[in-house]
Amino acid sequence: MTSQVRGSQLARLLGQWHALPGRRRNPDYAALAGAVRGLLADGRLPLGVRLPAERELAEALRISRTTVTAAYRELRDSGHLASRRGAGSWTMLPGTHRVASTGLWTPHDDRDMIDLGVAALAAPPELLSAARAATEDLPRYLGGAGYHPTGIVELREAVAHGYTARGLPTSPDQIMVTNGTQHALDLVLRLTLVPGGNVLVESPSYPNALAALGARRARISTHGLAGREPGWDADLLLGSLRQTRPKLAYLIPDFQNPTGHLMPAELRERLVATAHATGIDLVVDESFVDLPLDGTPVPPPTASFDRHSRVVSIGGMSKPFWGGLRIGWVRASAPQVQRLAAARVGVDMASPVLDQLVAVHLLAAAPTIVAARRRQLAAQRDTLLDALAERLPDWRVTVPRGGVTLWAELDGPISSALARAAEEAGVRLAPGPRFGLDGTLERFLRLPFTLPATDLVEAVARIAAVRYDLDRAGLPPWREPAVIA
Ligand SMILES: Cc1ncc(COP(=O)(O)O)c(C=O)c1O
The missing domain is CATH 3.40.640.10 (Type I PLP-dependent aspartate aminotransferase-like (Major domain))
Known part of the structure; x- marks a missing residue:
């Protein structure tokens, strides 16, 4: 695991940190602290890594050192940073967080959270009968070491x-x-x-x-x-x-x-x-x-x-x-x-052994179970596509002919900023850069259609609302990357 992040690396990860929603209402240091919290929440900045010294980060971001000092202070106050004089500052999370099934961090009290970070379905109804049948088979294996x-x-x-x-x-x-x-x-x-x-x-x-x-x-x-x-x-x-x-x-x-x-x-x-x-x-x-x-x-x-x-x-x-x-x-x-x-x-x-026996029973019933999964996924995909067409018509989506996710091209390099804002509105998103290596893919967002249709419709409504907040916050216009010869 990386134990230290350099100023230039953190600057790259932070990307368009100044484009956070509500940015105009917040001073620079608060926006910077919010962006670091966002990176911690979506897993791109690991826990326990040493952040760059204040001067180094200020230089990398081309902002004043006072801003970085104030941002680090805010992160310490909110429980996201531990500092020891002379030794540096390490990332951490306040005690009210836990790891979600996505590997992303989440507050403990997230009952209303719609989790679009996970691309997997709930168990099929046949799972229980398969598990019962597996326990009947188990005695055949109990005589061996397993x-x-x-x-x-x-x-x-x-x-x-x-x-x-x-x-x-x-x-x-x-x-x-x-x-x-x-x-x-x-x-x-x-x-x-x-x-x-x-x-x-x-x-x-x-x-x-x-x-x-x-x-x-x-x-x-x-x-x-x-x-x-x-x-x-x-x-x-x-x-x-x-x-x-x-x-x-x-x-x-x-x-x-x-x-x-x-x-x-x-x-x-x-x-x-x-x-x-x-x-x-x-x-x-x-x-x-x-x-x-x-x-x-x-x-x-x-x-x-x-x-x-x-x-x-x-x-x-x-x-x-x-x-x-x-x-x-x-x-x-x-x-x-x-x-x-x-x-x-x-x-x-x-x-x-027991789980393998359950799998044997599920595979025996695969034609029925999987056909039902496909019907369910096709219907949920269509609901998601309709909701996106209605609420976020500027996003471009290629209709997937299988699987459980679609990859939306957004109307700007806003994926991380949108994910941070959506989290506040009760939707967990895995932003585009999570699917790449170098902090790019900010124009893209993965949306799974594995949740029930009502959740998908509600999630898109919440995402659309925060999308328009980002506009009000004054997002810098998207420029095509310049050619470097
Ligand atoms: C492409 C791909 N590989 C592997 C996995 C992990 O699957 P498993 O739960 O079987 O470990 C996933 C889960 O999302 C996946 O999408």
Whole structure:
């Protein structure tokens, strides 16, 4: 973890801190303190890091040192900063905060908060009957020690069957059950990436995957996705793989998080051919593959073009079923699975047997459960689109043909400022820069459609109200970035 943030880094993170709502009514130091609180709340400024000295930050922001001194004092008073004379000031949170399910910080008393930071559905009604049926099965396992590093065989069979049904013949020994897709990614990275190794990811991408890569100290390069379908630019993507030759690429071809894009079959095939030619490992995250909407046909799995075990697929139960199950998996070659299982023994040994049995029952009922999820998601997506068209007509949205999120292009570089203001109005948002690496993507916002329609409509109404407050606060006009020759 970073233990110190430099003045220039904090200045970059703060971005348009002067554009906060109510800015005109507040003195500079209060706006600056508010912006630092916002960065802490949305997780971009970690807890326990040392902030730059006052003089250094003043220089980086080109403001007076008195302003920074007053801002730090306010942050100390509100419990967001601890200082020791001569040693510096560290970020903290007042005791009334806790970590929310998004990994973002939230006040304790947030009952009225509509959480659009999380892109996952509540459990399906069938979960309870699956859990009861799993307890009936449990006695079959109680005679053994219960450690199954690759997972219990019935679940590996069911997952392998799912791949085979999608056109990718798979045997159970090619599957390792994990505690969620995130865990699958972490294990795969442990095995394939030396610390400091080069990785290519999409931009925007899934923030917790970026965190997992950060934990391996990966050196990350990005392929920028376009707003329009299909999102990936084939020539650019394959060209940068050939030129930068990363050790691996982490991609989300099936209803990408956050954009919802679906990678065409032809690009999947060319991508795998490029990986073969260049010796790059592809880690393909299929978290949303079961959630096409409007009958959208899903192209063949990326790994179906693989002949040399270059593609590792990861996926799980969280999006079609329930995140609380914490069941995911890796599909790889049988020897790779054995190596992953050996690595896992030093981490968490195995996944809980009971939860795996619940997963077996849910997968057996998948056609019914997942069809209902798709209908629910399509209806909620349409409600969200209608509410946005009515309340925020200047935002541009590409209708996602699957998955659980849409990626809205806003009418200015306001995403972080909007998220801070929305939090005050009872809506938690994950602003665009959370999905990138360098504080860019301020013009974008991810909106999941996993909450009930009434919550989505209310959330959009609250967001629209604070959006117009930002205008009253006098937002600087958006300028196209200048070309640097
Ligand atoms: C692309 C992607 N990968 C992985 C995950 C984590 O999933 P799990 O709950 O299975 O760990 C998510 C959850 O949002 C996701 O969107």
